[in-house]
Amino acid sequence: MPTSVVTGGAGFLGSHLCDHLLEQGHQVICVDNLDTGSLENIAHLRDDAFRFVNQDVVEPIHLDGPVDFVFHLAALASPVDYLRAPLASLKVGSYGTHNALGLAKYKRARFLISSTSEVYGDPQVHPQPETYWGNVNPIGPRGVYDEAKRYAEALTMTYHTQQGVDTRIARIFNTYGPRMRRNDGRASVQFLNQAIGGKPLTVYGDGSQTRSLCYVDDLIRGLYALMSSDEHLPVNIGNPDHEVTMLELAQTVIRITGSTSEIVFEALPIDDPQIRRPDITRAREILGWAPEIDLEEGLGRWLKALGREPAKA
Ligand code: UDP
Numbered sequence: 001m002p003t004s005v006v007t008g009g010a011g012f013l014g015s016h017l018c019d020h021l022l023e024q025g026h027q028v029i030c031v032d033n034l035d036t037g038s039l040e041n042i043a044h045l046r047d048d049a050f051r052f053v054n055q056d057v058v059e060p061i062h063l064d065g066p067v068d069f070v071f072h073l074a075a076l077a078s079p080v081d082y083l084r085a086p087l088a089s090l091k092v093g094s095y096g097t098h099n100a101l102g103l104a105k106y107k108r109a110r111f112l113i114s115s116t117s118e119v120y121g122d123p124q125v126h127p128q129p130e131t132y133w134g135n136v137n138p139i140g141p142r143g144v145y146d147e148a149k150r151y152a153e154a155l156t157m158t159y160h161t162q163q164g165v166d167t168r169i170a171r172i173f174n175t176y177g178p179r180m181r182r183n184d185g186r187a188s189v190q191f192l193n194q195a196i197g198g199k200p201l202t203v204y205g206d207g208s209q210t211r212s213l214c215y216v217d218d219l220i221r222g223l224y225a226l227m228s229s230d231e232h233l234p235v236n237i238g239n240p241d242h243e244v245t246m247l248e249l250a251q252t253v254i255r256i257t258g259s260t261s262e263i264v265f266e267a268l269p270i271d272d273p274q275i276r277r278p279d280i281t282r283a284r285e286i287l288g289w290a291p292e293i294d295l296e297e298g299l300g301r302w303l304k305a306l307g308r309e310p311a312k313a
Helices: 012-023 079-084 086-107 143-163 187-196 216-228 246-257 281-287 295-305
Strands: 003-007 027-032 050-054 069-072 110-116 167-172 201-204 210-212 235-237 243-245 263-266
Touching: 003 012, 003 086, 012 027, 012 069, 012 216, 069 086, 069 216, 079 086, 079 143, 086 110, 086 143, 110 143, 110 216, 143 167, 167 216, 187 201, 187 246, 187 295, 201 246, 210 246, 216 235, 216 281, 235 281, 243 246, 246 263, 246 295
Parallel strands: 003 027, 003 069, 027 050, 069 110, 110 167, 167 235, 201 263
Antiparallel strands: 210 243
């Protein structure tokens, strides 16, 4: 039975990854400080193969016993969170990644970092291949997340080339689905909750900015496939088929929830990327992975997980 550590394992993606690893027969150690993660996300994991460690990865991570895989997902992934706690975002990306890599090195475990499409910033190349270096404002408000992840990638690659750690880098694009925190603030969950609650959907700017949305189950399969591969260079994991403007996303959510909410326009945040779509050629070729769940299907599944039926088309 392999043992996997999942940092950020009580969060949105982390908890789904814990489920998947347990299904694959792993022992799972979930390390989380419950800042943005929640015990609710892992309450169903009563398995003997599952252990929860309440710890901030910014502090050194000491765990007993062998570890085969370290999935380092801990981060403040939503703009709302990293703008609330900018120093914590920088620390989890730097010290946190250093500690997670140190754990992997000490245990001779394979390591995967969840990096992000934010390394591309407000991209001037579209769609974004892994070879694109990005367009990031280092001192802007989003820099505390984007640069932390860029540094984390540099650290990961250096542990690979200089310290011989067997590493993987996943660049995750916008993901949605069950267990996103209600007050997470990201567009998908914000719109869904506003629509269900009969409140106006808050589209920022004129809503013409795009994101490409990937359903959580597809994303988790991609992370697992990458960890199982031999690839050390970054690999984009996201869904290129669902690049939508934020206005279209709001309209789709209203339709699928059968809501009567209206759409209101609010100020566009500083440095908000205008476009974003992954080029997943590498993921297709190296991992044999591609997303399978389209946006309407994914939103429908999410609604069902919330105990609601999607509206008929
Ligand atoms: N956004 C929006 N309304 C909201 C929340 C976000 O229009 O209530 C916009 C945001 O300005 C951005 C896009 O939706 O252009 C995606 O934002 P999100 O926070 O989901 O993630 P990001 O991709 O920016 O990290």
